[in-house]
Structures are given as structure tokens and as C-alpha cells.
Amino acid sequence: MKKGFPVVDICTLSDQQQDDLLISRFAPYLEKHHNLSLAHKHSFYHVVLFTKGGGTHAIDFKTFSVQPFQIYFMVPGQVHSWSFKGAVDGYIINFSALFFQSFLLRPDYLDSLPFFSGNVDDEVINIPAEQQPAVERIFEQLIIETAAGNRMGKDMVRALMMQLFILVARQSQQQDNLPAPGYNYTLLQSFRKLIDQNYATLKLPKDYAALLYITPNHLNALCNDILGISAGEVIRNRVILEAKRLLINLELNITAIANQLNFADNSYFTKFFKKYAGVTPDEFRKNTINHGNH
Numbered sequence: 001m002k003k004g005f006p007v008v009d010i011c012t013l014s015d016q017q018q019d020d021l022l023i024s025r026f027a028p029y030l031e032k033h034h035n036l037s038l039a040h041k042h043s044f045y046h047v048v049l050f051t052k053g054g055g056t057h058a059i060d061f062k063t064f065s066v067q068p069f070q071i072y073f074m075v076p077g078q079v080h081s082w083s084f085k086g087a088v089d090g091y092i093i094n095f096s097a098l099f100f101q102s103f104l105l106r107p108d109y110l111d112s113l114p115f116f117s118g119n120v121d122d123e124v125i126n127i128p129a130e131q132q133p134a135v136e137r138i139f140e141q142l143i144i145e146t147a148a149g150n151r152m153g154k155d156m157v158r159a160l161m162m163q164l165f166i167l168v169a170r171q172s173q174q175q176d177n178l179p180a181p182g183y184n185y186t187l188l189q190s191f192r193k194l195i196d197q198n199y200a201t202l203k204l205p206k207d208y209a210a211l212l213y214i215t216p217n218h219l220n221a222l223c224n225d226i227l228g229i230s231a232g233e234v235i236r237n238r239v240i241l242e243a244k245r246l247l248i249n250l251e252l253n254i255t256a257i258a259n260q261l262n263f264a265d266n267s268y269f270t271k272f273f274k275k276y277a278g279v280t281p282d283e284f285r286k287n288t289i290n291h292g293n294h
Contacts, residue, residue, distance in 0.1 A: 020096040021157065023146045026050070027089040039081040039248050039288070044096050045116070046074040047164075049127075049139055053088030057081070061244055062120045069127040071135070071168060073115040079245050091139040093161065103158045113169050117189065118196065125172050138164045187212065188226055191219065195238045200262045203239070205231035240276050243269075247285045254281050 026048060039058075049071045056063050058081050059074060066084065074080060076097060101107050114122045127135050138160055145156050194208050202208060208231070209216040216231070223231045239261060246257045258269035274280050279287065 020099045021146075021154070022092070022094040023142050023157070024092050025089065025143065026092050027087070029092050030084075030088060039079055041077065041079050041245065042074060042094075043076050044094050045076065045099075045110070046080070047093040048072055048090060049135065050088065050090040051136065052090070053084055054086055055082065055084035055088070057083075059120050059123060060241055064124050067126060069129075069132045069135070070124065071127055072124045074123060075116055075118045077245075078118070078120075079248070091143070093142065095161075100158060103155065110165075111189065111193070113165055114172055115168065118192065122172070125168060127168070128171065131167065131171055134167060135164065138167070184222055184226065187214070188222060191222075191231070191234070192238075195235055199235065199238045199242060200260065203235060205235065208235070236276055240273065243273055243281065244277070244284065247281055248288055250285075250289075257281070 050066055050068055052068050053066050055066050057066060057072070058064070059072065060078050064070075064072070066082075066088065100110060106112075110116045115125065117123075142157060142160050142164075145153055145160065150156070190212060191208055194202075194211055198207075205219055206216045209219045212219065219231045223229060223234055227234065229237075243257060243261060246252055246260065252260075254270070255266045258266045261269065263269035263272065270280055273284070277284060
């Protein structure tokens, strides 16, 4: 990491003269964009399937071991880094938030998929052996279709991507023994979305309960039942995550970050961060820079 914290968009990565889509095999992409091993934030949706390789990658400061036929998904705004060992290959898809909006009647469809929730624990999935040929076949078709430039090619790409997303969503729900999404799941997703929009200004469960037209007790019970933590902890975790994202931007000082997150002063922010992250903001920043990734 140098002075600034890179925010990467598709048009800076693509040779395809498109600013809403990039599809590639991973090895040549990695060779060309090796600088992206350091922490960076994406302004787009990001999907990678590994077919070979080792090492680690991190999403929002949680580290995962690279495994063949592991697929991971990221939503715009998340922080990412990687540290690979040996030759790594697979496939990559980058696409903008607008890419599906003209194609789907439901503009929030992607939000309904478990791996596009923004929850890191849902975003990394190991594809079982019996599903690997089907998943790889879709990626190969995406590579071919992108290169061909055929009429209605983008719609074919969208259709293939939807096949991929549905196939993986079914598999991930089977692995986790999840029931079909119901009222409580939808309510929890609405709560998380509201936090994403208001974490800097609304810090109490009662504020979100009012927006959801439920009682604070109902919201707390919902979070405890599904996540095993209180509604207050869900909110605090999101504030801490955003603080960490801001702290790896060396152009922002601690006071500016405290102000951006709407803390009364630098001292209160430092105490809050240390209580829930275990280190001070300065210590987190130094540790992150010294390790080179997360």
C-alpha cells in the first residue's frame, strides 16, 4: 500500500471496450493486474472461480484458503486482497450494478441471492465434485460468448450468468441446510440493507425497528434466532467494518474517519474501535500495512 487506497472500476481493467462487464480466464487477468494483490475496493460485482492454485485471499478482512473449485462473490464496496502460492488459474467475472437492471423485472434480484448479501460468510463456496463440470462449462461458454461478439451477445451472457448464480445458490443452500427464504430472512436482509445505508447516523436497534415497522424486541429476537447475535451487535459490526475500510486509506487521518462515521470526537471513536476490534485505530492501520494484506 502506498499513499492512497485504490478503488477499482471495470473500465480501468477491461480491454473489451465495455464499462459494465469483464469476463476472462484468471491467469492472464492476474498477470496483467498483479498490483491488485494489495488491498483494494471494488466499485462492481466480482466473481472468481479457482480451478487451480493455493495461498489465501481476503474479503473485508476475513481470510480464506484458496482451493480448486472454490468460487467467491463480492458486492460493490467490499475490500479485497490476495496472496497466492504457485500457479493460479480459473475464471473471473466483473460486472456493474446496472448490467442486469435492463434485463430483469426485479431490480433487487441479485440482493436475493445468498452470496450477494454482503455477508462474507456466505460469499465463499466450495463447489462439490458432482457440480464442478456444470459450473466450469458455464464459465467456458461465457468466455466463448464474450469473445464472439454475436448479435444479442450481452443477453446470452446475462442468461448464462443467471444459470451460474441459480446453480450455485441452490448448492450453497443445500450445503447449509437452509430453508427457502421466508419472511424472517427477508426482514433480516432489509435490516442489513438499512444498516448499509444509515450506519453513520443510526446506531440504535430502535431506530431500525421503527423503519421496519416492528418492535425492538422483535428485531432483537430475529437477529438472535438467525445470526446468534443481538441487533445492536449487527449494527456495531457494520460500523467497525466501515472503520476498517476507511483506516486502510492512508489519505484519511483518524479525526476525519471519526467525523465520517459521526462520532462525537476522536477519543470516543478510538475507545469504541478498541473495545470491539481489540486494537486502537492506529494499531490496526500499522498492523495492516506491515502485513501487506488481510
